[in-house]
Amino acid sequence: MHPSYSVIFFTTASGAGYGLLILLCLFGALGLIPVEPLFMFTSFSIALGLVTFGLISSTFHLGHPERAWRAFSQWKTSWLSREGGAAVVSFIPAVLLAFGWIFSVGDEQLWSFLSALTILAAIVTIYCTGMIYASLRTIRQWNLVLVPYVYLALGLATGAVLFQFLLILFGVNSGWSLGVTLFLLSVALVLKHLYWHSIDSLGTKYTAEAATGLWRLFGPSGKITPLDPPHSTPNFVMREMGFKVARKHALKLRLYSYLCLFLIPILMICVALLGVNWLSVIGGLIALGAVSIGVILERWLFFAEATHTVNVFYGMEAA
Amino acid sequence: MTSLPEATNKKLGLVIDLDICVGCHACATSCKEWNTSGYSGPLTDQDPYGKDPHGSWLNRVHSYEVVSETQSQTVHFPRSCLHCEEPDCVTVCPTGASYKREEDGIVLVNPDTCIGCKLCSWACPYGAREYDLDQGVMKKCTLCVDRIYNETLDEVDRVPACVRACPTGARHFGDLGDPTSDVSKLVEERSGYDLLPEFDYKPVNKYLPPRARKNGLAAADVKQEIPLSQPQQNSKSAMDLIFSWADKKLSR
Numbered sequence: 001m002h003p004s005y006s007v008i009f010f011t012t013a014s015g016a017g018y019g020l021l022i023l024l025c026l027f028g029a030l031g032l033i034p035v036e037p038l039f040m041f042t043s044f045s046i047a048l049g050l051v052t053f054g055l056i057s058s059t060f061h062l063g064h065p066e067r068a069w070r071a072f073s074q075w076k077t078s079w080l081s082r083e084g085g086a087a088v089v090s091f092i093p094a095v096l097l098a099f100g101w102i103f104s105v106g107d108e109q110l111w112s113f114l115s116a117l118t119i120l121a122a123i124v125t126i127y128c129t130g131m132i133y134a135s136l137r138t139i140r141q142w143n144l145v146l147v148p149y150v151y152l153a154l155g156l157a158t159g160a161v162l163f164q165f166l167l168i169l170f171g172v173n174s175g176w177s178l179g180v181t182l183f184l185l186s187v188a189l190v191l192k193h194l195y196w197h198s199i200d201s202l203g204t205k206y207t208a209e210a211a212t213g214l215w216r217l218f219g220p221s222g223k224i225t226p227l228d229p230p231h232s233t234p235n236f237v238m239r240e241m242g243f244k245v246a247r248k249h250a251l252k253l254r255l256y257s258y259l260c261l262f263l264i265p266i267l268m269i270c271v272a273l274l275g276v277n278w279l280s281v282i283g284g285l286i287a288l289g290a291v292s293i294g295v296i297l298e299r300w301l302f303f304a305e306a307t308h309t310v311n312v313f314y315g316m317e318a319a
Numbered sequence: 320m321t322s323l324p325e326a327t328n329k330k331l332g333l334v335i336d337l338d339i340c341v342g343c344h345a346c347a348t349s350c351k352e353w354n355t356s357g358y359s360g361p362l363t364d365q366d367p368y369g370k371d372p373h374g375s376w377l378n379r380v381h382s383y384e385v386v387s388e389t390q391s392q393t394v395h396f397p398r399s400c401l402h403c404e405e406p407d408c409v410t411v412c413p414t415g416a417s418y419k420r421e422e423d424g425i426v427l428v429n430p431d432t433c434i435g436c437k438l439c440s441w442a443c444p445y446g447a448r449e450y451d452l453d454q455g456v457m458k459k460c461t462l463c464v465d466r467i468y469n470e471t472l473d474e475v476d477r478v479p480a481c482v483r484a485c486p487t488g489a490r491h492f493g494d495l496g497d498p499t500s501d502v503s504k505l506v507e508e509r510s511g512y513d514l515l516p517e518f519d520y521k522p523v524n525k526y527l528p529p530r531a532r533k534n535g536l537a538a539a540d541v542k543q544e545i546p547l548s549q550p551q552q553n554s555k556s557a558m559d560l561i562f563s564w565a566d567k568k569l570s571r
Contacts, residue, residue, distance in 0.1 A: 014333055060444055063433045063434065063435020063436075063450070063455025063456055064435050064455050064456065067433075067434045070413075070415070070416075070434060071413035071434060071436070076411060077322050077410040078438075080411065084413065090361055132411075132438070136411075136441055138443065150557060202355055205517075206444075210515070212394075213513075213514060214337075214383065214394055216528045217385050217394070218529065221387045224384065225383065225384050226382070227384045227393060230379035230380050235373050236375070236452075237440070240437065240440060310443070310445065310446035313445075
């Protein structure tokens with residue numbers, strides 16, 4: 001599948017934004033971090049900013065961005081519509097909660113309630129994003145139960161690194177947060193590793209002979225090869241769905257994403273565990289930079305490694 | 320709404336005979352010609368006279384060579400929307416622009432509400448939907464919805480443009496939901512099949528399988544029956560000669 005940059009930025013930015021939002025709500029409501037106005041203002045601005053930036057950038061790949069509002073209507077059947085709806089709904093408790101915490105309006109009970117609502121809406125939104133891909137039967141690398149959970153885990157892991165960096169920057173020491181960040185990064189590592197392992201061992205589902213039904217002609221021994229293409233240059237279907245990344249490059253890029261997305265951040269968080277202030281700031285910064293590059297690589301690969309069934313009509317032996 | 324209708328009154332669709340399709344692309348070009356000014360029009364092209372010409376077409380004709388250990392045969396394979404009974408291209412649409420008509424089962428895209436997110440094209444294993452780069456919306460076969468009910472056309476023309484254009488009669492149009500219809504009988508008789516039934520989209524369009532040629536014999540038979548060396552001039556009648564003379568004069 002052709003990797004569309006606006007979709008890559010959308011899913012990674014909003015994923016990290018929701019991850020940060022979830023951790024802010026969780027830690028704030030449980031009293032694990034002090035509800036300090038400047039910290040809350042900065043953190044909520046970054047979280048909601050990332051989500052908003054993501055949502056807006058997702059409209060860039062549309063043919064008619066001005067009609068994007070129509071996308072909220074088909075929640076009964078469409079995961080894309082559900083995602084849009086959940087994303088907008090999540091703003092309500094999040095903004096109310098940010099207001100409450102920053103200006104000390106309301107009480108603990110209300111804040112806990114709003115935190116729970118925000119966490120729920122954020123999880124639902126990321127899950128819907130994952131399901132947009134996981135629900136497509138045409139792409140075997142996406143049509144997996146694991147996919148929405150990988151999206152959730154990566155959103156939480158990238159959000160956690162961002163959260164941890166903000167805590168370090170504001171001089172808030174929380175042993176809990178370092179542990180939670182390490183835990184979330186490890187969970188994401190395991191799930192993503194499982195994902196790559198499973199798409200490697202999947203095997204193709206449909207051959208060209210099966211898709212065209214032309215195995216009927218000479219029986220199972222019949223093989224088809226394209227003789228004349230229907231058009232002289234690639235059409236939309238080939239440009240959008242026919243993107244191929246060389247296996248060699250894909251493996252190298254996977255290695256880089258393991259490194260940037262998981263290993264460097266995990267190492268840097270361990271450095272922060274030492275408790276030396278200036279070292280923690282540098283470590284946090286490196287972790288944040290690495291995780292950002294890593295997640296963009298990971299998302300690019302998610303598209304580039306996906307093979308669409310339609311390719312079997314265009315000369316791919318099986319997909 | 321992009322929810323699918325529970326049932327459709329008719330299942331209008333095409334039956335494509337792979338045994339006699341000669342791969343002339345007349346169906347594809349006449350489709351483009353009709354539809355560029357029809358419901359889905361315009362079907363724009365990019366760089367049409369340049370080095371990388373491409374554009375939206377609703378029908379594409381592949382040509383394949385089917386090879387076994389002992390035989391080989393060319394099969395021309397037209398590919399367009401199959402107007403499935405339960406397609407994901409409709410249900411994934413976030414705006415409701417993609418829909419299936421209850422009255423006849425035709426799957427359409429409303430060009431006024433499509434946002435051009437391309438998700439429907441991702442959901443279709445048949446590559447039936449093409450994004451129009453110029454218009455920013457999805458284009459797909461309309462089964463010539465603006466022809467088949469069009470009373471300003473002669474009755475013979477009230478079929479999809481591809482069916483009307485096919486010089487070999489390889490394309491048939493009708494109600495596949497009615498077991499007594501000509502198309503349904505044809506499918507029954509010739510063991511018509513669904514493309515990728517594993518997807519459970521339940522395609523309405525059916526393909527009639529090609530029949531294996533008699534290997535190696537066919538060409539020899541043809542040679543014996545029609546002596547190609549025989550001068551054709553001798554067989555011409557007086558009328559033919561007059562027409563030929565008139566043609567020469569008029570062509571000057």
